[in-house]
Every structure is written in structure tokens, then in C-alpha cells.
Amino acid sequence: MRVLTLLHRWWGVMFCLLFAMWFASGIAMHFVPFPSSSETDRFAALLPIDPDRVGHGPAEAVAASGIAEVLRVRLVGRSDGPIYLISGPSAFRTLRAGDLADGAVISTRTALDIASGYARARGLDTARAHAGEPIAFDQWSVSGAFDSDRPLYRVAFDDISGTELYVASTTGDVVLVTTQRARALNYIGSIAHWIYPTALRHHLQAWTSLMWWLSLLAWIGAGFGVVIGLTRLDVRNRGATAPYRGLQAWHYRFGLVCAPFVLGFAFSGWLSMDDGRWLKGRDARADARSIAGTADWSSLSPGEGRGAGVKEIEWFAFGGNIYRRERASPEQQRLYETSPNITLLDGGLLRAGEIDHAIGHLAAGCAPASIIATSDNSAVKSRMPDAPIFRAICGDTWFEIDGASGALLDRLNAPQRAYRRLFEGLHTLRFWPLTSHPLLRTILIVALCGCGFAFSLTGVVIGMQRLLISLRSFSRSKTRVP
Template sequence: MLSAIVLLHRWLGFAFALLFAMWFATGMVMHFVPFPSLKEADRFAGLSPIDAKNLIGPADAIKAAGVADVLRVRLVQRSDGPVYIVSGRSAARSVNAIDAKDAAIVSPDAARAVVDRYARNRGMTAPSLSVSLNDYDQWSVPNGFDRYRPLFRVALGNADGDELYVAWNTGEVVLVTNSRERLWNYAGSVLHWIYPTVLRRNWAAWDWVVWTASFLASIAALLGAILGIARLKRRQGHLTTPYRGWHALHHVVGLAAAVFLLTWIVSGWLSMDHGRLFSRGQLTDAEAAVAVTGVDIAGLASSIWPPVSPGAREVEWFAFGGQQFRRDRVALDKRCWFGRA
């Protein structure tokens, strides 16, 4: 039995040695430079105060958008005027808040105008340069962007090398990256998560590759810990290694780092579980039906809502527990709430 463990540990170690080293090194990089994302504070800072004159109602916006199973409706001010953004379980559309026409971003100039306003609001004073339309690239491969694809990528001509991504269907900035993040993430998240675009765009294939690699690596580490303990010898009342030279160093250091190594590798494997062994931490269909109900168009149409709060940068309608709610966001930490049964 022990000889089989030795053989399996040896060859798994041979196969995964470089992968182990890469995971440790890239994990340290990720600690200081995370994968590019748009923080909520930055997203909100890019919004403009809403011009709430002569607006159609949210119920009319839902009808015009044609989105099924609507979960929420938001009102924001874009460079081309106020728009409603109607979001369902798998789709989102934008509608002009004055004439109910489709407000999708269909041209590079429109995407550039959205970015220019967002950049001014954020204090990113630089002209937009190149614009491209992409389904996927290295920084927009996460599945959270699927409902917004394709994305316009607009590069700013500033020292930070900022690039902003605009959703074609909602006209919102959904991602901002800079040259420093992109450079360090090639040595961090892209390697650590085995995240090349050609693989990551196929979520099922990427999930299987990373789960399998981390599972086999966990077995290699566990077998090493078992062997390290089994090979210890007692001499003159002390536990010692029977090996010499590099073998002794491997034995001693491996035992000393066994707990840290196992928690590092196994926790990484568990982070890729995705419902295989444990709950995904999401509401079941029955729970969602009770709590997060769809927005009732008839209820929105029949309710008389107060005027939009002065200075509001985002207004949102949604349903929870069978009630309709509206939230006016005047500042990141300042909200006005309204409810209807």
C-alpha cells in the first residue's frame, strides 16, 4: 500500500510541480492586484443627475422593452438623455424615457459619447481614442457580462491607459481597466485561474479543467503529507528523517508546510465546487418565487409614485415579498425609499 502511495505521489508531484509553484507565485500577485472589475462606488460616480421632465412611466418602459420576467427597472441619465433599463432573468434592454423608443447603443460614436460623459463625471479628463466591438476579450470573459454582450471597448488617451466597456443593450459602462491592472493580471489572475480567453469563454470546459487540476493537486499534496508522517523515524527519543541531502530537505520542509499547503490547495479546489458537493448558495426556485417576485406591470401603471427626488442619479423599481418598491439614489450613501402593496 505504501509503495503505491509513493509511486502515485511521485508522479503526481512530477506532473504538478510547476503548477504548484505557479499557483503560489500568481496567488501573491492577485493579493495586491485583483482581476479588473467596476466597483459600485466607481459605477455610481460616473452617473449624472437625472433630467426627470416629461418622462413616460416605468410600466410603459416595460411594455416597450419586450423583456420577459422583468425583475427590476432602473432610470438613469445617459449622454443622449434619460433612459429606462429593463432587466429580466436573462436579458436587459434600454428604452428612451421620453418617447419609449429603443435606446440600444448601435454605433461607435454613441459608445464614445457614453464614455466621454462617464469619464468627465469621474474626473478622468482624457479624450476617447479607439473604439472596438467585442463578444469576448481577456477582461470581459466572466459570465456576469453575458447579458450585455457584445461590448464596446473604448480606450482613453490618458497616462493610466484606461479602457472602458459599454454594454450595447443598456448603454452603461460595465467595466473599467487600466494598463497596470492588465499587465499584472497576466502574471496573476490569468495564470492562477487558468484564464486564457479561448478556454474561459467556454465556462463548462474551463470549469472542468480547473476543477480536475486542483483535485489531482489536492490528492498529490494529501499523499505527500501521509508519506511524510509515515516515513518519520524515532531515534533516541526524537523524530527524524531517514533521508539525506535533498531528499531530507524535501521531507522536512514538506512536513513543516503540510497544513498550509493542504489548506491552500484544497480550499482552491473547493472554491471550484459549483454545486458538485455543496449548495451553490443561491435561492431555490421555490424560495425565489416567494421572495424575489417579478415586477407587476399593472401595479406600476396603477400606482401614483412621488416625483423623482431632486439630484437623483439612479431610480430603481423592483418587487420583494409581493410588494413594489422604488429606490432613488441621490448619493452613494443616500437613498429615498418608497413602497406600494
């Protein structure tokens, strides 16, 4: 026990300040999340497709792309004309619908025009809008989620909110919008919590390794403390009375109260940085190809791309068939099956039978697909609000498919499902019934993080006191005359 106490003491000197930062920043993160891409923002920058400027149909665009396995084709209305976005499992092309020339954004002027369309939709002043040369990444776009969009044009409006948006050079999509308030609060929230400075986060392997080891060591150190606390409580047989005095007594009491949360928080944080060390899964791109099946893109008629009054038309391969979705807003769509005849689907969404047919291309003996209940907060969400997510269970593996777009959103084996539940439950308290009572969940998060912060802060003070005592003792021993 003496060795364990010594380890906990000096472990605490190193990690209590880190714990205090994690708990304080966790409260900030709950109220102001890190800026991320938004379907609403992307749509705000789009214009209605002008049919007169669509010179070629999607079949011609697919042929011109040179992509062997096309899974999706999007036609969007952009400020410089309608654009085709053709994607496969590992390839992507942007072509102008008028002449099938390269449609990537290559000038600041075009990026500003796209940003102006967003500004008009949002009622922002564009008089002082400006953009520099395209950037590879910055603090807000360093995540790998933006790799397919780089380089990015960052457009600043110099408005009262300090709005800045990012235009993908590859597609022309508005992929990120930030404000001065969100940026400032995230420095004390997500950036502190994740230890997320750009120079470090840009080196993904170094960053994930650092966070993995820090959270593992922090969890072990907290475990030492719990063992010591419970042993002292039992040996002295004094109930909940602290076997210490002063600040150490408060640290002891906070530790006993907060121990389950602190251990769960540290453990789930460590799990979140797994990065395939233990929870390796199969590459979902192969499954996406199987679900799509073999689609005959040449069967699409030249007039397919001449829809009026919509901002985006998307064709996607699903179960060997091609579907067309027309969207005038992020919240609504019309969905058609294009073969053998063009058929409008009721409700504008895929049905369970079509999901089963597509899954049949992937595996045999799967259970019938069913819509995931809204109370299942561990499931991923569709980019279209309130669209159903279907779950198909094939043996040990779950496949979650977007009922609006046919996209394979997630593929989970048993360990991955356990991880998701553990992380969601232990790190963010995202489990039923708290998810049905957001105010109660918020109160609990703030209370538990506050308790953890107070507990960690007492450890910081005790650790600093112990460190100063040790330094003074060392200094006296060095100056003592023999």
C-alpha cells in the first residue's frame, strides 16, 4: 500500500491539472460544440438549377468522369452554373454540366460568389467580404473529415459576428461556418479538452498516440486513488468520515463521491482514441459497393438533369437500381426509382423491402431491415432531418442505412457496438432516459463535471504543496555543509 500511495501521490502531481482542464472544458463543450459541417449551411449557398445551362445528362457526366465504379452523381446549382459531382469508392470528379469541363473552384472570385449566395440566404452583409489564397488547413478545418475538400477558401465577412466560411475547392460546397464567439469559446472548450493545437493535430498519428497514452495513464492514476480511498475507508472503519484533515479530507470526500464518474470518464476518453488499435473493423467501402450493386448508368435519359425548381438532384446506385432524389431544401425531397420506369416513391424515402433487396447483394440470411427507433440515440443520424435510419442485421454485424439517400452510414460488429454504447453512456451521458430529458442531462453533466473539477483542483493544490516541500527539502540537502 505504501508503494501504491507513493505512485498515486506523484501521479496526481502530473495528472490532476490535466483532469481539472478536462472537466472544465467538458462543461464548455456541452454548450458550444466544435464547429462542424452542416447540411443547412451547404444548402444555403446553392442556387436553383437552371435547366437551360445543363448541356449534358448524368449518363454523359459518368462517362466523361472516367471513374470505373460510380456510386453517386450529384447535380447542384452553383453561382457559376450547374455542376456535376461524381463519386466512387475511391475516386471523385467535378464537371460542369454545360460542357463537362473541370468544375473545381480555382479562383478566389468564384469562392466569393459562392459565399455571397450563402450570405444572401442568411441575411449577412457582403460589402466587406474577402478571401485569400486557398489554405490546406487551419485550427477549424484540420480534421480529416475535410481531406476530400482541400484546399479550402476561407471567406471572412468582417461582420459583427465575425463570420467566416470555408468553400471546398474540389466541389464548391460550403463545408464549414464559424463565428467569432464559437471560435473564442472553443479555445476553452474543445481545443483545450482534446489538446487540439493545429500544429499537433495536423500530425494525426502523433496526436492520437499522445491522447491515447495520456488518457490511459490518467485512468490508471485515478484507479490508484480509488483503491487507496476504499482501503482507508474500510480499514479505519469510520464510515464516510475522512481519515485526513484539511484539504486532503476534501480531496478524499470528492474522490469517493466522484470516483465512478471520474473512472468512467477517463476510461471512455481512452476508448475514444482507440484508432483501430483494438477495435479494428472492415473497410466499409467494400460493403458500400456491394449494397450499390451493378448499376447501368448509361440507361439514364439525357433529360434526367433538367429538373426545375430544385437546388440539388442526386442519383445513387442501390441494389443494382438507380434512384433519383430531388431536393429544394435540406428538409424535403422527392425520390424516384428510375428503372424500369420512373416511379415516384411514396413519402420520398426508401422502404424496408428496398433495403432488404440491397442488403441481399452483401450477405445472405440477414434479418429483415427495420427502422431504428428515435429513442436509440446511439444510432447515427441522417443528414436530412427526421429521415429514418434502417438497421439490417447480418449475423454479428449491423448495417445502418440512410432511408433518404441509401448511404451506408455505419457498419458495426459486436465490439464496436459495445464501444459506442460505452463511450456515449460514460463520456456524454447519452443514454435513455436522459436523452429524453435534455435539461436533466445537462444538469447532471454540469454537476458531475463540477464535482470532478473540484476534486481535481484539490489534487492540484495538494500536489503543488507536496512538490514545493520536496523541492525545499532537496534544496536544503544540497546546501547543507558536510
